[in-house]
Amino acid sequence: MQYADFFTLPMDDSAVVVVAAVVGVSGLGVAITYFFGDPRSPSTRALAFAVAMVGLANMSYPAQNVLHPDGDGTWWLVQLPIFDALVMSGLLLWMIRVVRAAQPSARALSWIRRCTWMFAGVTLLYLVLGAIYPVERMTLFLFCVGREGGCSGDFFWMFALPVVVMGSLMVAVGLIVFSQRIDEAERQRVVCVALAAPFFFANYVLPAGYNVLTSLPGLFIFLIGGLRYHTIQGERGQFLSRFLSHEVVKQVASRGLAYTMQSQKLELTVVCCDLRGFTHFSNAHDSTVVTQLLGEYYEAVGVVVAEYQATIQDYAGDGIMILVGAPIPAADHATRGLALSQRVMTAAQTITQRWHRPETPLSAGVGVSSGIVTVGAIGSSSMLEYTAIGNAANLASRLCDLARGGEILIDARTVELAGSRGLVARGPVHVKGLGDVLHYARAANEPLGSRQGVAP
Known part of the structure; x- marks a missing residue:
């Protein structure tokens, strides 16, 4: 068997369901870990929401490709674009909160507002296209690797371009994040999200079930970012609690040490x-x-x-x-x-x-x-x-x-x-x-x- 033929091998329907459940539950588990590790932080809540949506999106894959392989049950097909959009929106909201906590320049805020409005418009377009062409989205865009015709054609690019634009806008906001004096704990999470993003984008094109090859490594990188974040916050909180009031320590956790000091x-x-x-x-x-x-x-x-x-x-x-x-x-x-x-x-x-x-x-x-x-x-x-x-x-x-x-x-x-x-x-x-x-x-x-x- 040639390596290039690997993704053309069909995966058993029951295996697809099991893989989707494993990836989905793993995503929800990482999200719960994020949230309860620092529930008072607005940026943590936004990132936990995005990771939870990654899990739900993966859990809905069997409904797209296994339960309704011929395009039946379009109600489920309308749901998947919503999860995708919510993942992107949660990540964008997280990055905006990270930047605002660093008190960016007026120019940086202006660019963030522009990216936010463009992102909202492209997301809405993606949702509308998914609602109008649910079957085409499933059969000509999602899981296109290994299918006849591959990842090409008008309908493929109709859905691929909005996803590329949303990802590009997230990269633009991410560059703004790194240009500001953001908190070191948040910087650790930004790096891990940047490393994990390509793994999640690969989910769109890999055959159903094979997304486990990318989703689980992506979630693992997310988890590493969370552990690094909480390690820094824990060491910082333990030190600051000996000198600062509880309210100040909470502000450091939510808005960063640089802002507070x-x-x-x-x-x-x-x-x-x-x-x-x-x-x-x-x-x-x-x-x-x-x-x-x-x-x-x-x-x-x-x-x-x-x-x-x-x-x-x-x-x-x-x-x-x-x-x-x-x-x-x-x-x-x-x-x-x-x-x-x-x-x-x-x-x-x-x-x-x-x-x-x-x-x-x-x-x-x-x-x-x-x-x-x-x-x-x-x-x-x-x-x-x-x-x-x-x-x-x-x-x-x-x-x-x-x-x-x-x-x-x-x-x-x-x-x-x-x-x-x-x-x-x-x-x-x-x-x-x-x-x-x-x-x-x-x-x-x-x-x-x-x-x-x-x-x-």
């Missing part, structure tokens, strides 16, 4: 906390003991930060800087920041009392400031740090330095936004670069802030 100007509240007496404690104890103290301190403060959906910008020895209202803006950042500062003080005091020794006393001080700062990831190509730059960060740090053990000092802007309940005004303090700054201190162990009044 981009520089932007925001009004937010900065809370700084450090330990009084820590230097003396460190000098008097073994490094193992110091590390244990810091571990408990970081853990206690981290729990509070997560509860208030804030972000830890920096750990610097005994000092912790917390951002309330970044990377995700929060209108109530000042109110939330005051409440957080009180909880942080309580958590820190619990730790310092546990580790307090007469010869090495420990306590905590907290500073709070609100204002417009620039936040974003800065650093070298090999090391990035999410940070806040602006007067509010400097003032919070300065107030933290001035605070005595057990004291919370708050700037005037925070009080203006959140209210003055539980606070007393202090005289101005000189801050380098800011001059004399009026600030407030906690008057008693009661909830801070009230929108009903601002301290004079």
